[in-house]
Every structure is written in C-alpha cells, then in structure tokens.
Amino acid sequence: MGNKRKKSEKQQQNGWTADPMAVTWTENYNDVISKYWNKVPYSLGKTLATLAVFIVGVSINGDWVNIFVHVTRQWGYNSRGETANNSTQSNLSEITLESLGLQNFWTFWVYSCLVSYLMYYVLGGFLHWYYYVRQRDNAEEWKCQPKKFMSPELERHEITLGSLTLFMNASISALLACYISNGGYSTVYYDIADYGWLWYFLQWPVIFIYQDYMTYWMHRIYHIPFLYRNFHKLHHKYKQPTAFSVTAIHPVEALHIQLMDILPLFTIPTHWFPFYAVALYTYYHGIIDHSGVNFKAYWWQPWQPDAIFHDNHHQYFHVNFGFNIGYWDKLHGTYRRKDRVYTEDIFYGQGKRIDEVSAEELKADLEERESENPLAYRDNKMEFKLSDTELKAMKGTKK
Ligand SMILES: [Zn+2]
Numbered sequence: 114m115g116n117k118r119k120k121s122e123k124q125q126q127n128g129w130t131a132d133p134m135a136v137t138w139t140e141n142y143n144d145v146i147s148k149y150w151n152k153v154p155y156s157l158g159k160t161l162a163t164l165a166v167f168i169v170g171v172s173i174n175g176d177w178v179n180i181f182v183h184v185t186r187q188w189g190y191n192s193r194g195e196t197a198n199n200s201t202q203s204n205l206s207e208i209t210l211e212s213l214g215l216q217n218f219w220t221f222w223v224y225s226c227l228v229s230y231l232m233y234y235v236l237g238g239f240l241h242w243y244y245y246v247r248q249r250d251n252a253e254e255w256k257c258q259p260k261k262f263m264s265p266e267l268e269r270h271e272i273t274l275g276s277l278t279l280f281m282n283a284s285i286s287a288l289l290a291c292y293i294s295n296g297g298y299s300t301v302y303y304d305i306a307d308y309g310w311l312w313y314f315l316q317w318p319v320i321f322i323y324q325d326y327m328t329y330w331m332h333r334i335y336h337i338p339f340l341y342r343n344f345h346k347l348h349h350k351y352k353q354p355t356a357f358s359v360t361a362i363h364p365v366e367a368l369h370i371q372l373m374d375i376l377p378l379f380t381i382p383t384h385w386f387p388f389y390a391v392a393l394y395t396y397y398h399g400i401i402d403h404s405g406v407n408f409k410a411y412w413w414q415p416w417q418p419d420a421i422f423h424d425n426h427h428q429y430f431h432v433n434f435g436f437n438i439g440y441w442d443k444l445h446g447t448y449r450r451k452d453r454v455y456t457e458d459i460f461y462g463q464g465k466r467i468d469e470v471s472a473e474e475l476k477a478d479l480e481e482r483e484s485e486n487p488l489a490y491r492d493n494k495m496e497f498k499l500s501d502t503e504l505k506a507m508k509g510t511k512k
C-alpha cells in the first residue's frame with residue numbers, strides 16, 4: 114500500500130496523474146498488471162512486447178483476412194488444380210452481392226473489423242501500458258522525446274481518428290479479399306511455376322521498392338501547403354507519436370495510399386505471399402516508427418531507418434518523408450540536416466539555413482534538439498547536436 118502511494122506521488126510530481134477518462138484501461142489497472150508482470154522474466158517480457166508490436170502491425174487494416182483468403186486459395190488451387198470459386202457469372206440479371214462477385218461479403222467484413230479492432234485496442238493498449246505507463250518514470254531510457262508526452266486529449270483524438278480510418282481500411286480490405294476470393298479480376302497467382310522462380314524472388318524487392326518509393330512521393334506531395342493544411346496536418350497533430358498514431362490519418366489520404374498500395378494486385382503478376390509479406394513488414398514498421406520508442410533497425414535491414422527517423426518527421430514536420438528506405442530522402446535532399454532549422458511553417462523538406470532564421474526560431478530549434486534522446490541514435494550519440502563552435506561557424510556564414 115505504502116509503495117502504491119509513493120508511486121502515485123511520484124507521478125504527481127512529474128505532472129502526470131491518471132486520467133479518469135483513461136487514455137486506455139491500462140492506467141487504472143497499472144498496479145495489478147505490474148504485480149503480475151514483475152514475475153515474468155525480463156527477456157520473456159521483451160519478447161512479448163515485440164510480439165505485441167508485430168501483431169498490432171499485422172492486424173491493422175484487416176489484412177489478415179486477405180492472407181487467410183490467399184492461403185485457402187493456394188491450398189484449393191494445389192489440391193484441385195483450379196481456384197476454389199469461379200461462379201461469378203451467374204445471376205447477372207439482378208444486382209446482388211453474388212452478382213457483383215461479393216458473395217459472403219458481410220462475413221468478411223465482420224471478421225475483418227472485429228479482429229482489427231480487437232488487436233488495435235488490446236495490443237495497442239498493452240504497448241501503451243508496457244512503455245507509457247509502466248516505464249513512464251524512466252522515459253529517458255526508452256523514449257525518443259523523453260521530456261514530452263501528448264496530452265490525454267490528443268491521445269483520445271488519435272485513438273478516435275485511428276479507429277475511424279481503421280474502420281475504412283478494414284472494410285476496403287474485406288471488400289478486396291471477398292472479391293478476389295470469389296474469383297474476381299486480379300493479377301494475383303498462386304502457383305510459383307506460372308511465372309518461374311526468378312520472378313518469384315524478384316517480386317520481393319520490386320513490390321517493396323515500388324510501395325516505399327511511391328509512399329515517399331505521396332507523403333511528400335501531402336506536405337505541399339494546400340494538401341498539408343487540408344488533409345495531412347491532422348496526422349501532424351501528434352508531435353510525440355505513439356503506436357495508435359499509425360492509422361490516425363485523414364481518411365482521404367488513407368484511401369489514397371491504400372489504393373496505390375494494392376495496384377500490383379491488378380497490374381503485374383503478383384504471387385500473394387511476397388505481396389502480403391511486404392505488407393506485414395510495412396505495417397510492423399508503421400507501428401515501430403510511430404511508437405515513440407527508441408527502436409533500432411537490425412543488422413539485416415541496412416535499408417531501414419531507426420524509429421527516430423520518423424519520430425523526427427513528427428517533431429520537425431517537413432523533412433524525412435520516407436518510411437522503410439532512408440535512401441529516398443538522401444537522394445532528393447529531404448533528409449534532415451544538422452545545419453538546418455525545421456518548423457511547421459518551413460515547407461518543402463529543405464529547412465532553413467541557420468543564418469537565415471530569426472533568433473527566436475533558432476532558440477526554439479535548439480530547445481527541440483535538446484529535448485531529443487541520444488539513446489535513439491546510432492552509437493547513442495545525438496546526431497544533430499550542435500556544438501558552440503559549430504553554431505558560431507554556421508552563424509558566421511551570414512552574408
Ligand atoms: Zn507527414
């Protein structure tokens with residue numbers, strides 16, 4: 114009991130009190146969960162947390178329904194030598210779900226939404242508890258921006274918006290899965306022999322690079338002033354993003370991205386497995402990159418930026434537009450630079466030179482840099498920290 118009181122006093126001192134509207138249920142039950150969690154060995158706990166992140170990523174958008182469909186179709190194809198259901202041409206005289214090739218749509222839809230939401234809340238809630246509640250007092254050990262937390266209002270905003278967009282994406286996924294499962298038009302294939310092993314392996318990088326480069330440009334385009342103010346700004350309300358931020362984007366933008374992402378399913382011979390493996394990878398990193406936690410890429414992902422890369426995008430706005438390949442920003446000069454100042458009002462990804470900004474802008478920028486966590490960077494060294502000598506030299510270049 115004494116321990117419990119001490120803890121909440123500590124939380125009070127840190128300016129944080131449990132919110133009765135509870136950002137998630139986890140805050141109210143923190144002590145109970147902690148009691149049990151502390152009995153779990155550390156390494157197992159870490160594995161569970163990673164697994165939770167992965168499952169949230171995988172379940173978002175209801176893509177698991179698509180995967181299920183493709184698995185069953187693959188199985189059906191191999192055992193019978195033909196796809197499972199090809200009877201879409203019947204009953205064209207009246208417009209029904211069957212005639213549209215959408216037989217059993219509601220079943221797809223209910224499952225797609227149900228599982229997406231269950232995962233979003235239960236596992237998103239778990240992650241929130243694991244880091245933001247349980248380890249709130251030592252944020253400097255894990256958080257990209259340890260001194261700053263989103264307000265409960267903003268967290269509720271992102272969960273509401275995230276849920277709405279999730280509803281839309283899950284519905285579209287259900288539609289797509291149902292349509293393909295009923296034998297509707299697509300360029301998806303199931304037998305590797307149809308296009309050979311070379312194309313099978315080539316597809317992995319082709320799909321990954323297509324989607325990532327396309328998303329880079331879409332994202333960059335959504336950062337031009339008109340589109341930014343009317344659509345994308347919504348996602349940038351979250352200066353310290355969390356796992357729930359990943360789907361908290363304007364529905365128009367979310368739809369746009371989803372439609373571009375599924376293009377290969379209708380244009381090039383696409384084996385379902387690489388397509389969804391890449392999709393899962395992308396979702397997984399969407400969660401990681403928005404979590405606000407200092408996750409770093411593994412040795413086998415030399416193309417992948419650390420989580421701080423997209424966290425920087427939320428902290429500094431018009432810079433670092435890429436997602437899973439850091440190279441695009443380097444190629445197009447939109448990668449964050451140490452000698453530039455970035456704010457929400459400086460558009461187009463180049464920032465402003467230090468000798469071009471006002472004293473206030475520079476002061477605000479230096480404070481932002483101070484609030485970052487060196488542990489989120491490679492070698493635990495804040496890559497963008499300016500020494501006094503560097504700062505003097507940069508100001509000195511003023512003409
Ligand atoms: Zn953005």
Ligand SMILES: [Zn+2]
Binds near residue numbers: 354403
């Ligand atoms: Zn984002």
